[in-house]
Amino acid sequence: MKNKIMTHVIAGYPTEIQCIKLLFSMQAAGVFAIEVQIPFSDPNADGPTIMKANDIALGNAMTTRKSFELIHRSREKGLTTPIYIMSYANKLFNFGIKNFCQESKRCHVTGLIIPDLPFDSPEYQELLTTCLDFGIELVPVLSPGMAPSRLNKYDINHQALLYLTSTRGITGKELAINTELLKLVKKIRSISSAQLALGFGIRTPKDVEKALKIADIAVIGSGVIEVIQTGGIVGANNYIKQLTGSTTS
């Protein structure tokens, strides 16, 4: 059985055309889902690698509207892999919450991942209601060390997918599975049957193996971009195949 992997792309990185090629090679490698990041000037939860990719994508004049067009075109060309859109609150707010959900629906997006929108903000509540109207998931981003009382506010027993950061920190570090994380996983498992996607620091097949011992899906973010930087999208293609286990090289 293949490993359940969710890969991360930044719309418009390294270029618009190569980004679309990347989506299809990820589909060919059999990833479980793809997280498409709409680039933003101030991606505060991301480390240097993804930040730089955001800058490059913005330099390629990638906008929120064009990001949706990119996904829509890929869908028309036969991309069927589930897509989650990741971005920051301001991109959504600026585009309009309803518009954002409408476009997501048109592009057959499964869910949204917005790390800087906590439940106790009016925008989260508005987004949640709108997502429900359009049948889109709003995926909570949970982290070790968070208070159990806040965990419950994300209604995690009714979610299909939960995004879990392996650590407190930014993307692109080394994977460390500590007791704080294990405690959180245990807590979540005791109240929710949602699939757990574990991200932050997962790069190698060994990391994937470790991640999948405690979670259902391993998220590969900075890793893909690092490989693109050295080996282009051909390199990325081979890399992802290795991680999904569809090649043994």
Next chain:
Amino acid sequence: MDSSQYFGIYGGRYVPEMLQKTLIDLARVYDQLKATPAFQNELRDLQTTYNNRPTPLTFAKNLTEKLGGAQIYLKNEGMNHTGAHKINHCLGQALVARKLKKTRLIAETGAGQHGVATATVAAKMGFSCTIYMGEVDMNRQRPNVLLMELLGAKVIPVTFGSRTLKDAVSAAMKDLLENSDTTHYVIGSALGPDPYPRMNRDFQSIIGQEIHAQLSQLPDYVVACVGGGSNALGAFTEFINEATVQLIGVEAGGTGKQLGNHATRFPDAKIGIIEGYKSYFLQDEDGNTAKTHSIAAGLDYIGIGPELASLHDSGRVQFSSASDEEALSAVKILAESEGIIPALESAHAVAYAIKTAGTLPKNKTMVINVSGRGDKDLFTLAKHFDQKHFSIFLTEEVRRYEK
């Protein structure tokens, strides 16, 4: 929605869940502490025996006569230790951080003023200290880097993005994400996620309280420059509920009205959610942060604190702007007429007074918050007032260095 986090619709705590606990703990401990006499006494003691409070309120006799209108008073925050009002909230935050058992202070800095104030307070109160500063800013403000290092702080160059203040904020926030168990992030203005805007406002509000006591009557106008808004809120808060007092915030007009050439949020900015709070931000059409410009580094910023955003909407605070040129000329005018060289930031408030005081009746009083002194602007001032001789001086200084 927890209304204590908001000023009208602005403010909030828009940060990833991994940082929520840190901010909730900070808010809880601050709310407990601020009401205790022990905390207030210790802060007052530091403010008077280490910092230089109360700062003077000076009647600007010569300037008043020159302009021929309202009676102008200068609240001289340049007399604070380290040269500006910033140390007020650094001292307060350090006391809160100590209560939280944090051992390390971090801060972002643009021109270096807030970094120097944080490094100073860290040295005094026994914290280790790391300051994030954009690589471009470090190259522009090398003297302040040296001062921070002398004070024992580690200054880390930020090499991503535009390598300026905005990126230093981002780098400091990331440090906090990873080290929140040991580290307190000393945000340098009345902005950022809750509780920073209200906490820094409280620590700065001593400015307005002193103005009120020193003037022994209500002023008719209080004028302050506005970057993020810490000195403005510091001067305004005392008078918010006094309807007769007009509160004027002066933004950085830069070199022109085109986006990228200034840092005036009104009327160009859009409401957004950036850097952990909801407010007005200068943005492009797609919600990315815009480039800003001001001759005064402390005003060269995309956003404005959430409380000022709300006070803008309610009309309680009026906003105006002064250009780079007007600020430079205000420095010269205040220096010659009153013997006070204001920081370029504060000179924006002075420029407003120069433009308007003459049109007001003589029985009106106008207090200008001179938030900092101008020593730090030596190189910028030299470039505009005596470039030729300073170029020779610098060239020769390099020669002397390399000997």
